[in-house]
Every structure is written in structure tokens, then in C-alpha cells.
Amino acid sequence: MTHARRKADELWGALVRKGRCELQDLGPCGGPIQACHGLSRGYLGTRYLLDNGFSGCAGHNFFAEVKPLEWDEYLRRRWGIPKYEEMRTRALNFGKKGERMDYEQVIADLRVRNEEGR
Numbered sequence: 001m002t003h004a005r006r007k008a009d010e011l012w013g014a015l016v017r018k019g020r021c022e023l024q025d026l027g028p029c030g031g032p033i034q035a036c037h038g039l040s041r042g043y044l045g046t047r048y049l050l051d052n053g054f055s056g057c058a059g060h061n062f063f064a065e066v067k068p069l070e071w072d073e074y075l076r077r078r079w080g081i082p083k084y085e086e087m088r089t090r091a092l093n094f095g096k097k098g099e100r101m102d103y104e105q106v107i108a109d110l111r112v113r114n115e116e117g118r
Contacts, residue, residue: 002103004103004104004107005101005103007103007107008048008103008106008107008110011107011110011111011114012035012047012048012050012053012110013034013035014035014114015050015053015110015113015114015117016035016036016050016053016054016055017033017034017035017055018033018055019033019055020033020055021033021055021056021057021060022054022055022056023036023054023056023057023060026060026063026074027060027063028059029057029059029060030057030058030059031057031058031059031062032057032058033055033056033057033058034055034056034057034058034061035053035054035055035056036053036054036055036056036060036061036064037052037053037054037064038051038052038053038054038075038078038079038087039052039075039087039088039091040091043090043091043092043094044094044095044101045090045091045092045093045094045095046087046090046091046094047101048106048109048110049087049090050113051083051087052087075087
């Protein structure tokens with residue numbers, strides 16, 4: 001993993017984590033708060049979108065990983081179908097036309113968002 005990618009991940013995570021679990025409607029919480037991705041972080045088109053992040057406990061993050069079909073249904077309900085489809089399309093199509101992740105731009109954008117939040 002490159003230094004820039006680690007920095008982007010760090011900044012995204014800091015913006016997403018809120019000190020409490022936002023996924024309590026999935027059931028009881030367990031473990032420390034983590035920055036959770038709605039759609040897998042393996043999809044670079046949505047990896048750094050703040051809308052694709054949830055402040056969640058380790059238990060709910062694990063649920064998303066081991067119960068992908070249930071998690072997919074949850075995202076459809078939570079986001080609504082139009083937003084879900086938009087996010088899914090972005091995730092699936094990034095890179096198909098040769099796009100590459102501009103980590104320096106991602107870092108700059110996340111830093112601006114961090115400053116705005118203060």
C-alpha cells in the first residue's frame with residue numbers, strides 16, 4: 001500500500017468515525033468504533049466517499065463482512081433505492097474507461113472536509 005493510500009484511508013476514517021455506532025438498528029453493539037464502508041473498500045469509485053461510510057462498532061462491521069446479502073438489503077433500506085443504485089453504479093464502473101485514483105486529490109478533498117468540520 002502506498003503512503004498516499006494510507007493517508008487517504010486515515011483521513012477518511014477520521015471523518016467517518018463519530019465516537020458512537022450509527023448502526024445500532026442492526027442489533028446490539030460490540031467492540032470499538034470503526035470506520036465502516038457501505039460498499040466494500042475494494043471498489044475505488046466509492047472507497048473515499050463520505051456517504052459510503054458509517055461510524056460503526058466492530059461487531060456491525062464484522063456483520064457486514066460475513067453477511068453480505070443481509071448487509072446489501074440493509075444498505076438498500078438505509079440509503080433508499082435511488083442512492084443505492086447511484087453508489088453501486090459508481091462502484092462498478094470506476095476504472096472501466098481507464099480512470100485512476102488520484103490519491104493526492106482525494107487527500108486534499110478530505111483535508112478540506114476535515115477543516116470544514118471544525
